[in-house]
Amino acid sequence: MNTLIKNNLKLFFKNKYLLSGFIIFFIIINTYLIEGLYKLSIHRDAFYYLQISQKLSMVYFIFFIFISYEYLVKSKNDFILESLSIMDKGKLKLYFSKFVVLLAIMVTVTLNIMLYDYIAYFAMNVQALSFAYHIFLNNILNIFLVSFLGSCIGTMISLYVRRFPAYLLMILSAILISPIFEFVPFVLFMGFGKNIYPFREIFNILPPNLNWAEEALYGLSIEAYRWNLVIFWICLLSSAVLLKLRTKKHKLQSLVCILLVMVSIVNFYLYTNPGSIVKKDYNPKGYTPFDELYYTNDVQKEENADFSITAYNMALVIDRQLHNDVKIQLNEKAPLDSYKFTLYRNFEVKSILDKENKNMAFKRDGDYLEIFNPTSEKLEEIRIIYSGNSPVFYSNSQGVLLPGSFPYYPMEGYKRIYLKEQTVFIPIIREENIDFDVTVKSKLDLYSNLNKDKNNFSGKAQVATLIGGFVEEKKVGDVAFYSLMLSELDTGTILQIDNLIKPYRYLVPEIDTASITHKKVFQAPHTFSSRVLENGLISFNDHIFVYSLDEKTLIYTYLQSTVPQNFAKNKIKTVLFDYILDKDRFLNIPKEQLENFKPYEFHNMFLKKIDDLGEDYVIRATFDYLKDKNDKREPIAFIENLNTGGH
Amino acid sequence: MLEVINLDKAFKKKEVLKNVSISLKPGVYGLLGSNGAGKTTLIRCLVKLYHINKGQIQYNGVDVIKNSAFTENVGYLPQKFGLFKELTVYDNLQYFGVLKKIPKGSMEASIKACLEIVNLKDKINDRVSTLSGGMIRRLGIAQALLGEPEIIIFDEPTAGLDPEERLRFKNILSTIKENKIIVISTHIVEDVEACCDGLIIMNEGTILKEGSCGEIIAMAEGKVFEVKEGTYINPSCYIQKSYLKNGERVLRILSGKPVGDKQLEPTIEDGYMCIMKGI
Numbered sequence: 001m002n003t004l005i006k007n008n009l010k011l012f013f014k015n016k017y018l019l020s021g022f023i024i025f026f027i028i029i030n031t032y033l034i035e036g037l038y039k040l041s042i043h044r045d046a047f048y049y050l051q052i053s054q055k056l057s058m059v060y061f062i063f064f065i066f067i068s069y070e071y072l073v074k075s076k077n078d079f080i081l082e083s084l085s086i087m088d089k090g091k092l093k094l095y096f097s098k099f100v101v102l103l104a105i106m107v108t109v110t111l112n113i114m115l116y117d118y119i120a121y122f123a124m125n126v127q128a129l130s131f132a133y134h135i136f137l138n139n140i141l142n143i144f145l146v147s148f149l150g151s152c153i154g155t156m157i158s159l160y161v162r163r164f165p166a167y168l169l170m171i172l173s174a175i176l177i178s179p180i181f182e183f184v185p186f187v188l189f190m191g192f193g194k195n196i197y198p199f200r201e202i203f204n205i206l207p208p209n210l211n212w213a214e215e216a217l218y219g220l221s222i223e224a225y226r227w228n229l230v231i232f233w234i235c236l237l238s239s240a241v242l243l244k245l246r247t248k249k250h251k252l253q254s255l256v257c258i259l260l261v262m263v264s265i266v267n268f269y270l271y272t273n274p275g276s277i278v279k280k281d282y283n284p285k286g287y288t289p290f291d292e293l294y295y296t297n298d299v300q301k302e303e304n305a306d307f308s309i310t311a312y313n314m315a316l317v318i319d320r321q322l323h324n325d326v327k328i329q330l331n332e333k334a335p336l337d338s339y340k341f342t343l344y345r346n347f348e349v350k351s352i353l354d355k356e357n358k359n360m361a362f363k364r365d366g367d368y369l370e371i372f373n374p375t376s377e378k379l380e381e382i383r384i385i386y387s388g389n390s391p392v393f394y395s396n397s398q399g400v401l402l403p404g405s406f407p408y409y410p411m412e413g414y415k416r417i418y419l420k421e422q423t424v425f426i427p428i429i430r431e432e433n434i435d436f437d438v439t440v441k442s443k444l445d446l447y448s449n450l451n452k453d454k455n456n457f458s459g460k461a462q463v464a465t466l467i468g469g470f471v472e473e474k475k476v477g478d479v480a481f482y483s484l485m486l487s488e489l490d491t492g493t494i495l496q497i498d499n500l501i502k503p504y505r506y507l508v509p510e511i512d513t514a515s516i517t518h519k520k521v522f523q524a525p526h527t528f529s530s531r532v533l534e535n536g537l538i539s540f541n542d543h544i545f546v547y548s549l550d551e552k553t554l555i556y557t558y559l560q561s562t563v564p565q566n567f568a569k570n571k572i573k574t575v576l577f578d579y580i581l582d583k584d585r586f587l588n589i590p591k592e593q594l595e596n597f598k599p600y601e602f603h604n605m606f607l608k609k610i611d612d613l614g615e616d617y618v619i620r621a622t623f624d625y626l627k628d629k630n631d632k633r634e635p636i637a638f639i640e641n642l643n644t645g646g647h
Numbered sequence: 648m649l650e651v652i653n654l655d656k657a658f659k660k661k662e663v664l665k666n667v668s669i670s671l672k673p674g675v676y677g678l679l680g681s682n683g684a685g686k687t688t689l690i691r692c693l694v695k696l697y698h699i700n701k702g703q704i705q706y707n708g709v710d711v712i713k714n715s716a717f718t719e720n721v722g723y724l725p726q727k728f729g730l731f732k733e734l735t736v737y738d739n740l741q742y743f744g745v746l747k748k749i750p751k752g753s754m755e756a757s758i759k760a761c762l763e764i765v766n767l768k769d770k771i772n773d774r775v776s777t778l779s780g781g782m783i784r785r786l787g788i789a790q791a792l793l794g795e796p797e798i799i800i801f802d803e804p805t806a807g808l809d810p811e812e813r814l815r816f817k818n819i820l821s822t823i824k825e826n827k828i829i830v831i832s833t834h835i836v837e838d839v840e841a842c843c844d845g846l847i848i849m850n851e852g853t854i855l856k857e858g859s860c861g862e863i864i865a866m867a868e869g870k871v872f873e874v875k876e877g878t879y880i881n882p883s884c885y886i887q888k889s890y891l892k893n894g895e896r897v898l899r900i901l902s903g904k905p906v907g908d909k910q911l912e913p914t915i916e917d918g919y920m921c922i923m924k925g926i
Contacts, residue, residue: 003745007731007738014733079729083790086694086718087746094746 004097011074012101018071022105025063029056029109033116040120047214047486049120050135053113054207054220057142058178060109061150061206065170068102068154073166076158092245092253095155102151110144128485131470134219141222142207145230149205152237159244176203179211186282197283205230212280216487217469217525218399224320225274228267235264275320276389276396278527287391287527291425294345295418299366305340305413307332311435312464314409318442322347322395322402323387326409329435332378339382341369341410342417342428347388355381367407368414384410392425392531397443399470401528403545404449404463405429405538416567424533429540429565433460444468447482449520449543462540467522478517484525489549494521500555504580507623508562516558519543533570552581563626572635575602576622579610605639618642648672649693649798649828654702656688663688665852667702671828675820677839678832679919680849686832687726689849690802693830694723706798719748722791722799726806726832730786732776736767739775740790747794761789764822766815781812788819798828805838817842836916846915848922856922860915867913867921872900874907881906885924887917901926 012018036052043049075081075094084090117135126132153173157166175181181200188194208221239260246253280287311329316322324347330339343349345366352360352371360382363370373379389395393406402408405427407417419426436450438457446468450457457464470485476494483489493500498513505511520543529536529547537553538545539561546557556577563573579586586603594604610618625631625638633641649671656664664685680686691697693704695711695718704711711717730739740758749757762768765785770778778786784804791799805813820829820842833839839846846863848856856863874880876889876896884902891897900906901917903926913921920926 001745003741003751007734007742010738011731011733074731077729079725079727080731082696082725083723083728083787084743084746085696086721086723087743088715088718088748090746 001093001097004093005100008098008101009104011098012071012105015071015074018067021063021067021070025059025067026109026112029059029113032056033113037116037119037123040123044124045214045486046117046120046124046126046131047216047219049124050117050138051210051214051220053117054138054142055210056113057146057206060143060147061177062174064102064106064147064150065154065157065173067105068151069158069166069170070154071102072098072155072158073163089247089250092247095159095241095245099151099155103148106144106147106151110139110147113143114139126485128470128472131219131485134222134470137222138207138220141227141230142220145227145234146205149230149233149237152234152241155241156237156244159241177205179206182281189282189284195284197285201283202229205233209278209280213526213530214487215278215399215525215527216484217401217467217471218278218394218527219470219486221278221398223274223277223396223398225271225277228271232264232267232271235260235267239264273320276322276394277391278394278399279391285391288423290346290391291418292420292423294366295420300416300418301368301414302416303340303414306336307339307412308432309412309434312409312437314436314438314464316438316440316442316466318395318397318400318440318444318468320396321387321389322408324409325385326383328382328384328410330378330380330382332380335373335376335378337373339371339373339379340414341371341384341412342367342407342415343369343384343386343410344388344390344393344407344417346390347386347408349384349386351385353383353385354379355383357383367417369410392527394527395466400442400444400446400466400468401525402466403427403528403532403538404461404465404540405532409464419533419567422533424531426533426567427538427565428463429538430462431564433462433541435460436464438464438466440466442468447471447473447522449522449540461542465522465540465543471523476521480520482520482522484523487523487525489523491549493549493551493554496551497554497558500551501558504555504559507619508559510562511558519558519561521546523547523549533567534574556581563623564629566626566629569626569635571602572606572622572639573626575606576619576626578603579606580619602635602639605636609639609642613642648707650703650705651689651693652703652705654689654692654704655700656685656692656697657700663852664692667849667852667854669847669854669857671830671845673826673828674844675824675829675831675842677843677846678830678849679834679836679839679846681834681923683851684849685852686834686849687802688852690723690800690830690832693798694718694721694800719794720797722793722796724784724787724791724799724801724804726802728784728787730775730783730790733774735772735774736762736778736786737771739786740793743790743793749794757793757795758789761792764792765789765819781808781815784808784812785815785819788816792823796827798830799823800830800832802832803834804831805833805835813838836919840915846919848919850923863918863922864913864915865918867901867917867926869910870901870903870921870926871911871913871917872902872906873909873911874898874900878907885920885926887920 033053036049040049072095081091084094121132121135157169161169185196185200188196239257242253242257246257278287282289284293308331309328310331313327315325349362349364349369352362354360360374361372371382393401393408395402406425407428411428415428417426417428436458438450440446440455446466448457449461449465450459467482471482472485474481474483476491479494481491481494497516501511501516522543522545524536524545524547528545535547536545537557539557544557546553589600589603594600621642651667651669654664654667667689678686688697692699706717737758741754744754744758759768762771765788767782767785805816831839843860845859847854876898880900884900884906887899887901889896889898901920
């Protein structure tokens with residue numbers, strides 16, 4: 001076999017068309033990668049480099065379809081097949097040895113791209129073995145397996161189809177998997193309401209999200225479903241190739257053929273059950289439209305619960321998606337007919353049990369869950385078993401982004417969770433602390449606002465946040481900072497936070513050094529800051545989310561933690577903090593804009609009050625208004641009624 | 648001995664071979680027949696490229712279907728034969744040698760021996776792309792000879808070759824024929840005349856006649872006549888050829904009844920045509 005492989009290698013590199021094709025391909029990819037290295041000196045981001053390098057996936061796919069076809073069809077064109085076919089497995093050995101040559105080329109050019117990725121890795125001094133492994137997996141999936149699939153298509157076409165239809169088929173394959181083709185389902189869906197995304201997705205073997213902002217917590221998409229899809233195609237096409245090459249009397253070959261089909265079917269089934277994935281396209285089930293389309297309709301409810309929750313005991317399993325078996329301890333003043341909760345709609349409830357493990361009836365209406373009490377007594381405890389995922393707040397073996405402000409576990413009452421005008425999620429922040437005891441089974445090392453003991457998280461808190469992926473815990477002074485390894489921030493400001501807050505202490509005397517340093521700081525990934533209200537700047541009693549560590553962001557986040565969560569007062573809150581943190585910019589808004597531009601209506605009113613009543617008075621009064629839970633006035637009513645001598 | 652017993656082969660509904668039976672002992676056999684007679688199909692059945700619908704092919708009494716090692720004993724030159732043009736003569740033969748499971752140690756010697764037979768030893772390191780069509784055919788013969796098979800099958804080996812190459816082919820045959828069963832499929836009768844021990848004549852998927860060259864010639868005994876052009880000829884007669892003789896154009900006629908007054912000595916081609924035309 002070695003001699004055959006050696007001769008086939010000679011055959012490849014001595015054929016001027018194959019050789020020139022290879023040289024052109026080699027020059028193109030290396031020029032692109034070297035240019036990327038040059039740009040690396042500007043971006044200084046190994047993750048960004050990995051992202052741009054994986055865009056070559058398409059080039060590899062096309063190259064290997066055509067090169068494999070041309071290389072393998074040569075045996076047909078050279079009229080050598082018939083004389084070889086009479087020999088024991090002659091044709092099979094010929095194709096196999098040629099495929100080994102293609103495989104060697106695939107490995108070489110995959111190593112080529114991997115080499116550049118690792119140069120970027122070392123040049124940027126990433127120092128994260130998990131990312132080094134991520135680079136490896138990406139190149140295996142997006143470059144090697146995609147090339148392998150291209151080769152399978154080329155091989156199959158060379159065996160089954162004549163030259164002209166062969167070229168048509170190869171061009172069609174390239175178009176079908178190309179990102180260019182994405183406009184077809186997009187146009188059909190947006191223009192005509194026809195959803196052909198599921199059919200298009202079957203051909204979507206290239207890495208997604210490469211033209212979107214990087215998700216530093218998650219890395220690039222290498223979810224299990226993508227492996228399943230590419231393995232499905234490879235096995236299916238390989239079985240078709242083997243079917244053509246096998247000799248009927250060889251039972252082993254038939255067996256391998258059947259085995260390949262079976263593996264293909266299993267992988268197809270798994271592909272159709274992807275679980276939690278991060279796919280930033282316009283697929284109605286994807287990252288952007290899934291919630292945007294759903295919340296366009298008037299589906300949200302608000303209703304306070306007649307009970308409170310005193311403790312959660314959660315047993316989470318995070319594999320392809322989230323599975324939760326949660327026991328909720330309730331505090332009811334009196335027995336209730338039904339118990340109302342908010343739980344994100346894409347978590348499917350399997351069963352709900354009372355404290356004696358008896359099933360209870362429930363009603364699901366989008367994000368809202370109503371559980372009916374079959375008895376006339378207090379339930380005291382409810383057990384809910386569910387699983388599911390969110391396209392935004394992911395939870396799988398690659399990454400976990402489960403902020404406690406998102407109802408990935410049932411929260412008491414009906415709550416609005418989405419602001420359709422801004423297409424962002426509204427964080428839910430419970431005011432009081434309750435007991436959490438969370439056990440998680442996950443491949444990832446997770447971090448939480450709760451106290452960690454191996455895979456158990458517990459403690460008293462408003463919410464339970466879980467984060468996993470490319471994140472590491474760093475101690476910055478006394479502050480625990482959860483930093484995204486692939487998007488590191490300068491942590492100097494965290495050391496200065498006490499001094500930075502000082503000028504505002506008169507407003508928030510309750511903030512002292514201890515209350516600052518005990519808060520864990522989580523660096524928010526892009527998904528979080530772009531899909532959560534106020535760029536994802538959330539403050540809880542024990543932790544905060546920030547997308548950057550600049551002074552203004554930190555001060556704002558710490559200060560707003562003293563203000564209760566009240567979405568209705570958001571407009572005045574924004575204006576107040578704009579004024580406090582960026583007074584110069586605020587005062588430099590042109591008068592014409594202030595008076596005539598609708599978004600500046602509040603700014604204008606606020607400034608007028610400052611002119612009339614004095615800065616100190618207006619700021620204090622506004623802060624008091626924001627802090628006062630019992631003050632139910634609309635912001636506009638508050639500001640209009642703001643006068644000296646009592647507000 | 649290679650035996651074909653009541654062989655049927657059909658492609659979908661089209662019957663290509665019908666109840667074909669032949670026995671081949673060591674020697675050279677010419678498989679004659681017009682285009683579409685079923686020669687290539689029969690050959691492909693012999694080398695197990697086609698599955699047979701009915702009947703059996705036996706070699707030394709063993710069904711070749713059940714004998715997976717059978718094809719290791721067969722050298723085959725197909726009608727359309729090519730080689731990897733980018734590789735050298737040696738590399739190409741090595742390719743075949745590996746698939747024929749020739750031991751690594753004796754590979755080079757086997758290749759050189761085969762090239763010696765086909766008179767291409769001096770081209771051993773030349774690229775195939777530099778060889779002529781005739782040389783590539785000879786290389787095809789060399790690859791068929793590799794591994795010293797007991798059965799060698801040539802499908803239309805001389806098609807498209809110039810007279811010199813055809814003569815060379817006959818010489819090669821005489822060199823290799825000892826103790827081997829060699830089958831040469833052709834529709835050019837003169838190619839087999841000099842070198843074949845036996846002839847098999849096929850038409851429309853059946854064997855019309857199997858016998859020695861003498862027996863085939865004997866089929867035309869007393870049926871070959873020469874007449875001047877313009878002489879009345881019965882439509883049942885077959886005009887074998889027309890040629891000039893002493894400045895006059897004459898016709899060579901095959902007929903079951905006497906035509907004219909000049910009877911000629913039959914050739915193998917006359918015998919073949921008599922069989923084909925049922926004269």
